[in-house]
Amino acid sequence: MVKKKQTLEDKLSTKQETSWLEVTKTQEKKIYDFADGYKAFLSEAKTERESVDFIVEAAKKKGFKFLDKYKNLKAGDKIIFTNMGKLAALAVIGKDPIEKGMKVVASHIDSPRIDLKQKPLYEDVDSELALFKTHYYGGIKKYQWVNIPLALHGIIMNADGKILNVTIGEDPNDPVFIIGDLLPHLSHKVQSDRKMSEVIKGEELRIIIGNRPSSDKDAKSKLKLNILEILNKKYGIVEEDLISAELQVVPATDARDVGLDRSMVGGYGQDDRICAYTSLKAIMDVDKPKKTALTLFFDKEEVGSIGATGAQGGFFEMVVGEMLEKAVPNYRYSILKRAMTNSRAVSADVDAGVHPMFKSVHDLGNAARLGHGIGICKFGGARGKGGSNDANAEFLGELRILFNKTKIPWQYTELGKVDEGGGGTIARFLSEHNLEVIDCGPPLLSMHSPFEIASKVDIYSAYRAFLEFQKAD
Ligand code: MN
Numbered sequence: 001m002v003k004k005k006q007t008l009e010d011k012l013s014t015k016q017e018t019s020w021l022e023v024t025k026t027q028e029k030k031i032y033d034f035a036d037g038y039k040a041f042l043s044e045a046k047t048e049r050e051s052v053d054f055i056v057e058a059a060k061k062k063g064f065k066f067l068d069k070y071k072n073l074k075a076g077d078k079i080i081f082t083n084m085g086k087l088a089a090l091a092v093i094g095k096d097p098i099e100k101g102m103k104v105v106a107s108h109i110d111s112p113r114i115d116l117k118q119k120p121l122y123e124d125v126d127s128e129l130a131l132f133k134t135h136y137y138g139g140i141k142k143y144q145w146v147n148i149p150l151a152l153h154g155i156i157m158n159a160d161g162k163i164l165n166v167t168i169g170e171d172p173n174d175p176v177f178i179i180g181d182l183l184p185h186l187s188h189k190v191q192s193d194r195k196m197s198e199v200i201k202g203e204e205l206r207i208i209i210g211n212r213p214s215s216d217k218d219a220k221s222k223l224k225l226n227i228l229e230i231l232n233k234k235y236g237i238v239e240e241d242l243i244s245a246e247l248q249v250v251p252a253t254d255a256r257d258v259g260l261d262r263s264m265v266g267g268y269g270q271d272d273r274i275c276a277y278t279s280l281k282a283i284m285d286v287d288k289p290k291k292t293a294l295t296l297f298f299d300k301e302e303v304g305s306i307g308a309t310g311a312q313g314g315f316f317e318m319v320v321g322e323m324l325e326k327a328v329p330n331y332r333y334s335i336l337k338r339a340m341t342n343s344r345a346v347s348a349d350v351d352a353g354v355h356p357m358f359k360s361v362h363d364l365g366n367a368a369r370l371g372h373g374i375g376i377c378k379f380g381g382a383r384g385k386g387g388s389n390d391a392n393a394e395f396l397g398e399l400r401i402l403f404n405k406t407k408i409p410w411q412y413t414e415l416g417k418v419d420e421g422g423g424g425t426i427a428r429f430l431s432e433h434n435l436e437v438i439d440c441g442p443p444l445l446s447m448h449s450p451f452e453i454a455s456k457v458d459i460y461s462a463y464r465a466f467l468e469f470q471k472a473d
């Protein structure tokens, strides 16, 4: 610890220094090691389904079991829940009855990406290329997704009802895919004057997948047929099977260290798998807490938390109800409502770090910096806090006191200047259960891009923050 003499200004003002200055040699090793595990997770789990698989596997190794393995629940029991393969929850039963309230941490495991259309495959005769049509998912800047190696992840349900898993582009021996941009020599008239959202239009996000015709002499669409032949050989499928598929196109690149000092992690899907990973590691380290710890990993946040696997679905309530049924002898619905009402929740999601070249979008006095620890955000929304869960000062105060007491680096953050833009999280949907909830998460640079940036000290502070929150009384 680097100790300095405290001035009157230090004493009376909010701390403004980077957390890196307070990192000791022993902490440094922990921070860098933790980031290595995180990078492996980012490179392995690029979709919500893969994240659920990763979470379940990791939790099982730490003694978590599916609920049907328990007859009754008692303090210390560790439970896994999943829903439709896209949503997961982990719980550690506390010493207090569940109806006295839980400590909930909720993140999301879907990230902006490019989905294939249900009838994706066609050939373009003029260019002699086979392509996939796509429909993007979430708020992407479309021009960022061209000319980078892409991988295909997902599932196909065939005509027999069998689920086939697809991952192409992650193994170094696999081919990758690409959305080609136009060469600068010819883009002046058709592209140069387009506005940013249309530099590449939605229907121009087409994936190049082939250039070689089928050798079948009778075929009318030889390029397309060649792709169908390959898919048939590899998966035994026909074109109609692609209609009952979910195929997601994501960057084929692995997560990497960023910077000469290796102080940052770059990778796809850090919004919000940075919170998924840190909250997963946290609950796996929670042992016999006073309050029941519940960690939720939602899907569909990037498209408004709609649907059964989104935070607006019934999963949260169902999980708590199922636990109560096995923990309370005379379970009634009112107990569930009480358990919800008495709970405290962290909506674990990322915020925006100050951008060095676009500072004007931030109110620098209320903005997060990379390296200053986990951000606490009282409200989001747009146009006068519209659509925001404006957290109670009392709950914010509780977290601030806890983080200060446990020496967790944290900062206050607001997403951009007033009327600059805005955004939402799952906080408002959690709050509908009548509980205290606040947004909390590390800042990112280049959010929603194919390669987002986070600071290692913030990643570790998020893990510690979620852990101390769930451990605390
Ligand atoms: Mn998010």
Ligand code: MN
Pocket (backbone or CB within 6 Å): 271, 302, 448
């Ligand atoms: Mn997002």
